[in-house]
Amino acid sequence: MISGGYLKLPLTVMPFMAAVNILVGINLWAFSEKSDLGKSATAIAASGTNPHYTGRYCSHCHEAAPHKGMDNNLKYSGNYKRLCRCHIGVSGNYIHPVGMAPSEDKTARIPQDFPLQNGRLACITCHDIARQCRKRLMDKVSLRGAPYPRRSDFCFKCHNRQNYMMLNAHDQLDTTGRIIAATCRYCHTEKPDPRTSTYDVLNFVEGFETMCQKCHIIRGNHSGNFNHMVKPSIKGLSKIKMMAEKFGIILPLDGDGRMTCITCHNPHAKGVIPENRAAARGAGSNLRHRLPGKMCVECHQM
Numbered sequence: 369m370i371s372g373g374y375l376k377l378p379l380t381v382m383p384f385m386a387a388v389n390i391l392v393g394i395n396l397w398a399f400s401e402k403s404d405l406g407k408s409a410t411a412i413a414a415s416g417t418n419p420h421y422t423g424r425y426c427s428h429c430h431e432a433a434p435h436k437g438m439d440n441n442l443k444y445s446g447n448y449k450r451l452c453r454c455h456i457g458v459s460g461n462y463i464h465p466v467g468m469a470p471s472e473d474k475t476a477r478i479p480q481d482f483p484l485q486n487g488r489l490a491c492i493t494c495h496d497i498a499r500q501c502r503k504r505l506m507d508k509v510s511l512r513g514a515p516y517p518r519r520s521d522f523c524f525k526c527h528n529r530q531n532y533m534m535l536n537a538h539d540q541l542d543t544t545g546r547i548i549a550a551t552c553r554y555c556h557t558e559k560p561d562p563r564t565s566t567y568d569v570l571n572f573v574e575g576f577e578t579m580c581q582k583c584h585i586i587r588g589n590h591s592g593n594f595n596h597m598v599k600p601s602i603k604g605l606s607k608i609k610m611m612a613e614k615f616g617i618i619l620p621l622d623g624d625g626r627m628t629c630i631t632c633h634n635p636h637a638k639g640v641i642p643e644n645r646a647a648a649r650g651a652g653s654n655l656r657h658r659l660p661g662k663m664c665v666e667c668h669q670m
């Protein structure tokens with residue numbers, strides 16, 4: 369059946385092919401002589417031609433026309449190391465380890481429609497490669513179940529989200545409402561006394577921004593960018609003081625008198641600092657904001 373790297377189908381097969389074509393919605397005619405433009409599989413690979421999503425080059429990967437639900441007639445008995453050789457060992461292409469039998473934990477989690485190959489993780493486990501057999505220029509990476517809202521959502525199809533949760537420095541109380549002293553030490557050198565300690569006498573493990581940025585990456589148009597991490601003007605400072613008094617809150621600046629993350633955000637869990645203290649305000653609020661309501665307007669209608 370194979371000659372010169374492409375398939376020559378006897379004319380008698382053609383009506384059958386047309387039927388299959390309709391059934392699976394795939395252009396099996398591409399198996400005809402013109403599909404590979406006479407090039408051998410090796411020549412295609414060497415030329416850098418992309419065989420995916422073209423509706424051509426079928427014989428690059430298939431020995432013969434595959435049929436849905438039957439043998440896919442893959443070359444090299446479907447061995448991905450050879451089928452996907454253009455991508456293997458290419459630097460910058462590595463996304464995930466393959467070839468291993470999944471652990472018990474993963475075996476239980478891997479969804480039914482993520483097929484293993486001989487019991488092992490393979491390229492087709494994550495890539496619905498059959499999609500690229502159709503001539504459709506979309507979703508080039510053909511991830512199973514795509515699109516996903518966040519890239520990591522795909523990973524959690526098999527990995528346990530719980531194992532990758534970020535430590536939460538604001539989870540400072542146990543289920544009975546008692547302080548977990550260890551969490552204070554994410555930021556304080558020792559556990560402060562919630563009733564009496566004040567900001568000016570406390571010691572911190574690091575500068576405020578560094579402390580927060582261990583876990584939070586602030587990007588884009590966030591208020592914590594360049595506009596605000598500055599020393600307020602005299603006018604700005606008096607406004608900050610007015611706001612603190614008006615709302616009975618604190619809007620602390622850093623040691624150099626600059627605004628910083630904790631000027632706007634309260635890092636404590638609600639219940640750690642007694643409610644009668646100004647420093648307690650904002651702990652339970654949306655986004656931990658110390659200022660209630662439209663905070664931008666509060667500070668800026670000067």
Ligand code: HEC
Pocket residue numbers: 392394395396398399419420422423424425426427428429430434435436437440442451492496497498500501502
């Ligand atoms: C880059 C390699 C490659 C090329 C090129 C390719 N295929 Fe495939 N094809 C595969 C692989 C791998 C599978 C098996 C996927 C699986 O098992 O999940 C497959 C599966 C199929 C299936 C079975 C689909 C199903 O849903 O079960 C059909 C039909 C098919 N291919 C037709 C074609 C046709 C027609 C062409 C040419 C237009 C083509 N393929 C080109 C690699 C390729």
Ligand code: HEC
Pocket residue numbers: 448452455456460461463464465466489490491492493494495509511522
């Ligand atoms: C555990 C799942 C998983 C396995 C197994 C896997 N991949 Fe991927 N692959 C991904 C993800 C996730 C992406 C990135 C998709 C994105 O960027 O949106 C990707 C992207 C790619 C890309 C595009 C890379 C780029 O730079 O754009 C190629 C090519 C690729 N994979 C080939 C392979 C090959 C070949 C194998 C088998 C050796 C394989 N993958 C195995 C998950 C997997």
Ligand code: HEC
Pocket residue numbers: 464465468469470471472473474478482489493494519520522523524525526527
């Ligand atoms: C189809 C299921 C599947 C998907 C989807 C998947 N993985 Fe995996 N991953 C595995 C298996 C299986 C192992 C091997 C270890 C095991 O069996 O527990 C593994 C191992 C790993 C490892 C090696 C360290 C470890 O945890 O064992 C890393 C890192 C990893 N995966 C990251 C990712 C990332 C990042 C994504 C998303 C882009 C992803 N995985 C998506 C199945 C998957």
Ligand code: HEC
Pocket residue numbers: 537538540547548549551552553554555556559560561562563564565566567568570576579618620630634635636640641645647
């Ligand atoms: C994520 C970092 C972080 C964690 C975790 C943290 N704090 Fe703080 N704490 C700060 C910062 C920054 C200040 C200074 C600004 C302020 O007063 O709110 C502060 C100030 C304080 C103050 C002084 C409040 C005032 O009147 O100015 C007390 C009391 C306090 N923390 C108690 C605690 C206790 C108790 C814990 C553990 C349950 C804790 N903190 C956990 C960052 C943290």
Ligand code: HEC
Pocket residue numbers: 534535536537538554576579580581582583584629630633634635654655656
């Ligand atoms: C050890 C990691 C860690 C540190 C350190 C940390 N945080 Fe957080 N922070 C978290 C986690 C986890 C959440 C909860 C995120 C979520 O629920 O999506 C969170 C939530 C927040 C939120 C609310 C975000 C939202 O979407 O609700 C703000 C604001 C915040 N932190 C500010 C700070 C500030 C300011 C500091 C420094 C004083 C700080 N954090 C230090 C881990 C940390």
Ligand code: HEC
Pocket residue numbers: 591595596598599600601602603604605608619627631632659663664665667668
């Ligand atoms: C705690 C008070 C406070 C809050 C809340 C606040 N700002 Fe500011 N903002 C300042 C101070 C102080 C400056 C530095 C300039 C100054 O000292 O007048 C500044 C600077 C700016 C600047 C740079 C231009 C300038 O006037 O120097 C912009 C833009 C800005 N703020 C917008 C906002 C927005 C938008 C919000 C709401 C997300 C916001 N601010 C919330 C106090 C605040």
Ligand code: HEC
Pocket residue numbers: 577580581584586589590591592593596597627628629630631632633655663
């Ligand atoms: C001038 C006040 C102000 C300062 C200073 C500030 N923030 Fe915010 N922060 C906000 C406001 C307002 C929002 C909600 C809207 C937005 O993204 O601007 C927010 C949202 C957040 C969120 C939740 C949303 C997100 O983007 O993840 C986190 C976490 C956060 N801030 C952390 C920080 C950290 C860490 C710093 C210091 C590097 C910081 N903030 C400095 C006002 C501030």
